[in-house]
Amino acid sequence: xxxxxxxxxNRDDTQNKNNILTFFQMLFDFSFSKFITVQMFPALYxxxxxxxxxxxxxxxxxxxxxxxxxxxxxxxxxxxITFIAIATVVRALMEFxxxxxxxxxxxxxxRLLSNKLTGxxxxxxxxKGLTRKLPFWNIMGYxxxxxxxxxxxxxxxxxxxxxxxxxxxxxxxxxxxxxTNWPY
Numbered sequence: 001x002x003x004x005x006x007x008x009x010n011r012d013d014t015q016n017k018n019n020i021l022t023f024f025q026m027l028f029d030f031s032f033s034k035f036i037t038v039q040m041f042p043a044l045y046x047x048x049x050x051x052x053x054x055x056x057x058x059x060x061x062x063x064x065x066x067x068x069x070x071x072x073x074x075x076x077x078x079x080x081i082t083f084i085a086i087a088t089v090v091r092a093l094m095e096f097x098x099x100x101x102x103x104x105x106x107x108x109x110x111r112l113l114s115n116k117l118t119g120x121x122x123x124x125x126x127x128k129g130l131t132r133k134l135p136f137w138n139i140m141g142y143x144x145x146x147x148x149x150x151x152x153x154x155x156x157x158x159x160x161x162x163x164x165x166x167x168x169x170x171x172x173x174x175x176x177x178x179x180t181n182w183p184y
Contacts, residue, residue, distance in 0.1 A: 038101050041094050052086045 026036045056079045064071030 035101050035105070038098055041098065045090065045094060048090050049087055052083055056083055 023036065023039070026034055056074075060071060060074045060079055063074040
């Protein structure tokens with residue numbers, strides 16, 4: 001016996017109904033927890049471009065009623081320049097608003113993440129305190145390498161003689177680390 005799968009059309013219809021239902025739920029959400037402006041921009045951009053095109057065509061028609069030269073000027077020069085200028089400005093404004101909304105969403109995500117990480121530093125300090133008490137950290141204690149032991153002896157000599165360190169000392173020598181039980 002074959003199982004019948006829902007057809008592609010039925011799935012698309014169900015998805016479209018869910019999208020429309022979600023849109024209206026977001027539209028009448030008075031808590032403003034989600035932004036729908038960004039989702040409406042493609043349709044709004046299309047409406048603005050279509051209305052601009054119809055307005056320019058109407059102005060071209062009116063210009064042709066006045067004179068043919070004026071109509072040709074509006075049709076081939078003023079109309080296209082105006083349409084491109086309006087489309088560019090509207091597109092730039094919409095992109096600006098999209099960036100602002102994305103920044104707002106990212107800041108909200110960062111706020112939620114910072115709330116999750118609020119007590120982490122205290123917890124890490126507690127872990128650090130516990131691991132210092134573990135016996136194997138004493139075995140793995142920090143050991144000076146030969147270069148670092150030489151630099152510490154040079155520093156000790158310069159402190160004891162109250163003289164400036166010699167110029168033969170490399171300028172990029174590492175400072176000696178404090179000998180602690182913490183391995184890093």
